[in-house]
Amino acid sequence: MKLAVFFSDWRRTEDTYERLKADKLGVILLGNGIYHAVIKEGGKDSPVLSKAGASFYVLADDLETRGFTAANVNAKVKVVSYGDIVDLIMNDYEKTAWL
Amino acid sequence: MAELTLGVFPSLVGSMSLDFSFKLAEAAMAKGHKVNMWLSGNAVMMAKKGQKAFKDYSHIEKRMKELIAKGMETTVCEACAEARGYHKEDVPEGVKRASMDWYLAKTVKTDRLLHIGGE
Numbered sequence: 001m002k003l004a005v006f007f008s009d010w011r012r013t014e015d016t017y018e019r020l021k022a023d024k025l026g027v028i029l030l031g032n033g034i035y036h037a038v039i040k041e042g043g044k045d046s047p048v049l050s051k052a053g054a055s056f057y058v059l060a061d062d063l064e065t066r067g068f069t070a071a072n073v074n075a076k077v078k079v080v081s082y083g084d085i086v087d088l089i090m091n092d093y094e095k096t097a098w099l
Numbered sequence: 100m101a102e103l104t105l106g107v108f109p110s111l112v113g114s115m116s117l118d119f120s121f122k123l124a125e126a127a128m129a130k131g132h133k134v135n136m137w138l139s140g141n142a143v144m145m146a147k148k149g150q151k152a153f154k155d156y157s158h159i160e161k162r163m164k165e166l167i168a169k170g171m172e173t174t175v176c177e178a179c180a181e182a183r184g185y186h187k188e189d190v191p192e193g194v195k196r197a198s199m200d201w202y203l204a205k206t207v208k209t210d211r212l213l214h215i216g217g218e
Contacts, residue, residue: 006213008114008115008116013186031114031115037113059119061122062115067202081126082122082125082126083126083129083130085123085126086102086103086127087105087130089211090101090103090127090130090132090210090211092111095212096211096212096213096214098214098215
């Protein structure tokens with residue numbers, strides 16, 4: 001299964017996320033979820049970015065709304081537009097989950 | 100062209116996810132996709148017409164009407180609306196009311212489904 005997971009919040013409740021398994025996994029960060037792409041705690045990346053084999057994306061509009069730019073984003077994460085997210089949903093992933 | 104169904108549950112005031120839902124719908128339609136939107140839970144606040152647009156405050160009714168005019172099928176959960184005091188006469192033009200059967204039927208037929216959780 002090709003699964004796209006949406007994170008819209010800066011929560012530390014990754015239990016469900018950690019249990020998710022997919023042949024191909026994409027993680028889309030939006031809303032307050034963008035903080036996973038830009039914040040380090042104790043010098044460490046967010047645990048969300050530690051999922052092995054996953055591809056990570058962050059919504060540009062929500063970064064900018066919160067005062068960040070692409071220059072602030074973790075190198076693991078690709079900055080995307082709304083149109084890019086549509087393409088990810090329609091072309092790259094079969095199922096979606098909103099955490 | 101493919102079909103995308105959005106199940107939308109967050110309120111306009113409680114989070115920015117309702118904004119996201121409509122912007123994603125707009126982007127999908129701009130790419131030629133058909134979009135169905137199911138508004139349920141606190142998202143049924145979109146079932147109340149005449150909401151005032153304030154400066155620097157999210158106002159989605161105008162965008163919703165534009166997307167409906169372009170073909171987005173938009174339905175609110177009738178029970179969720181009634182539970183919050185939004186009645187048939189309150190519904191903006193072009194918005195339908197139905198039971199959850201409508202959403203279930205869409206989830207079976209659609210090419211892609213994104214269920215956007217509420218607060």
